Amino acid sequence: MxxxxxxxxxxxxxxxxxxxxxxxxxxxxxxxxxxxxxxxxxxxxxxxxxxxxxxxxxxxxxxxxxxxxxxxxxxxxxxxxxxxxxxxxxxxxxxxxxxxxQPVHQMLGGLCRDKQRIYNTCAGTRYVRSSNIKPVSTWGLGVDDSPYEDLDGFMNRADVLAESLLESGISAMKIWPFDPAAIENHGLFISAEQMKTAIVPFEKIRKAVGDKMEIMVEFHSLWNLPVAKQIARALEPYKPTWYEDPIRMTSPQALAEYARSTDVWVCASETLGSRWPYKDLLERDATHVVMVDLCWTGGLTEGRKIAALAETWHRPFAPHDCTGPVGFVASIHASLSQPNTLIQESVRAFYRGWYLELVTEMPKIEGGYVYPLEAPGLGVxxxxxxxxxxxxxxxxxxx
The missing domain is CATH 3.30.390.10 (Enolase-like, N-terminal domain)
Known part of the structure; x- marks a missing residue:
């Protein structure tokens, strides 16, 4: 052939x-x-x-x-x-x-579990949908009126959003309320008022649902190290699950210093290409959760090697997905076939929204879990x- x-x-x-x-x-x-x-x-x-x-x-x-x-x-x-x-x-x-x-998950070695837990990245319907990507605080914010405008939700009604996710069985969510301050201040400092504003969604979530909801915090690599450490300390009382990409992924030493400064897990990073920079982070004890975007770092071939590398350091694997429908499906095949997968990223505004305009199939997502596609290949x-x-x-x- x-x-x-x-x-x-x-x-x-x-x-x-x-x-x-x-x-x-x-x-x-x-x-x-x-x-x-x-x-x-x-x-x-x-x-x-x-x-x-x-x-x-x-x-x-x-x-x-x-x-x-x-x-x-x-x-x-x-x-x-x-x-x-x-x-x-x-x-x-x-x-x-x-x-x-056979389905791709079988070609990768077969299922390690019959369903995979997901978390919801709280983007909106038009978040990153077009090529006109603007600063994070305006990525489609308030443009549409769909049931899944979750970016507007976490910025303004985080308590209601957390309750909505729990009702659907999803018990983990990712939010980024510090990004507007980072954009405004170029990541160099955060004022007391900005800190209080960014912490409000965490207060609302914990008050509404207590510890029933896990909260992942996305920082989009927007902060310098001293401010990232300051924010990490301020958030610790709200028990986040992880801090994702707090600084640029260009210095394993700096990220290791950050990781030592907090008891919250560090997650890194969708921005890394190939397994070699992951090895540098792991050798420095700079990350606790290894995140990979299969559409960016080398596909399924490289992604499974990074998962194996993470397992060598006794670290969990957590595929990234806030991109397109085929990449989402590929990530699910990877998640289900790797023994150390912790959780799979998903965006309900996407898989219930614009993904359906483009592809023939979406995996079954129910009760906070995604289930494998069984058609040959990717199944889409x-x-x-x-x-x-x-x-x-x-x-x-x-x-």
């Missing part, structure tokens, strides 16, 4: 998402996806990677992955090169499962309507 064509698809409306379809001479087509900088990813796919994979056996996934990452600029980053590799790699695993008639395809969109751009490289 040979790879005969690489096809990319992107739309104006969903400007961050790019899909990759890997065609073979056996008629099997693999679907992959990545997110952010779709135009740059498209260029790298067709101008560099296509020449490295066309004519090759799609089942030689490790060899193809090595050749796609064997570039000076693509070995330890989440730049366009790594994101392009990730999309192709996910498509290759889709082909592998389809050829064998683009809807026929996607191929008929007026704003669709398709580019193809052929053997």
């Amino acid at each position: 040979k790879i005969t064509a690489i096809e990319t698809l992107r739309t104006e409306e969903f400007g961050n998402v790019i899909w990759v379809r890997v065609h073979t001479d056996a008629g099997v087509i693999g679907l992959g996806e990545t997110f952010y900088g779709a135009g740059a990813v498209e260029a790298h796919l067709h101008e560099t990677l296509a020449g490295r994979v066309l004519g090759r056996n799609p089942l030689h996934i490790e060899a193809l992955h090595r050749d796609m990452t064997n570039l000076p600029m693509a070995q330890a980053s989440t730049g366009a090169e790594s994101r392009a590799t990730s999309a192709v790699d996910i498509a290759l695993w889709d082909i592998f499962g389809k050829v064998c008639g 395809e683009l809807l026929p309507a996607v191929f008929e969109r007026a704003d669709l751009t398709v580019r193809r490289s052929e053997l």
Whole structure:
């Protein structure tokens, strides 16, 4: 079997998402996806990677992955090169499962559990949906009036939001109320008033539901180290589950200092590319929860190696997903097949919303758990309507 064509698809409306379809001479087509900088990813796919994979056996996934990452600029980053590799790699695993008639989680070693606990990232319906990404405090805030405007919810009605999530069985949520202050002050300081404002959602959640709800705190790498430590101390009385990306992931030593300053777990990081920077963090005891975005760090091939690396240091694995529907499905296959998966990220505003405009299937999510898809490969395809969109751009490289 040979790879005969690489096809990319992107739309104006969903400007961050790019899909990759890997065609073979056996008629099997693999679907992959990545997110952010779709135009740059498209260029790298067709101008560099296509020449490295066309004519090759799609089942030689490790060899193809090595050749796609064997570039000076693509070995330890989440730049366009790594994101392009990730999309192709996910498509290759889709082909592998389809050829064998098995779901991807089986190809990765089989289920470690029959369902996986999820948490809800409290984004809104239009959060990161378009390519016009603005500062976090305005990412679709107040634009729509859907049942799942959870960004507006945690900023203004965190108690009501926590109760709503618990009613659906979801007992963990991720919020980022410190981002507006970070944007305003360039991450250099936080005023007493800003601190009090950002802590209000935690007070509301604990008052409304007590310790029934776990709270993950996302910092988007926006703070310098002294302020990040100051915020960590202020939040400790509210017993967060983890602090995610409090500073930029450019100094294992600085993150290790942060980790030593608090009893709350440190989670890092969707921004890291390949397993090598994770090794640096783990060797420094700089992170407690290893987070990976499969669409950015090298796909399922690299993601499972990072999960194994985390297990070597007795750390839990927690796949990131706040991107697109195919990446979400790939993450679920990874979560269910890795023994040290703690919890899977999910965004109900997405899987109950715009994901349904794009793909044929979403996994069953019920009672705070996600269940495996059992169709061969990833178990999901683009809807026929996607191929008929007026704003669709398709580019193809052929053997």
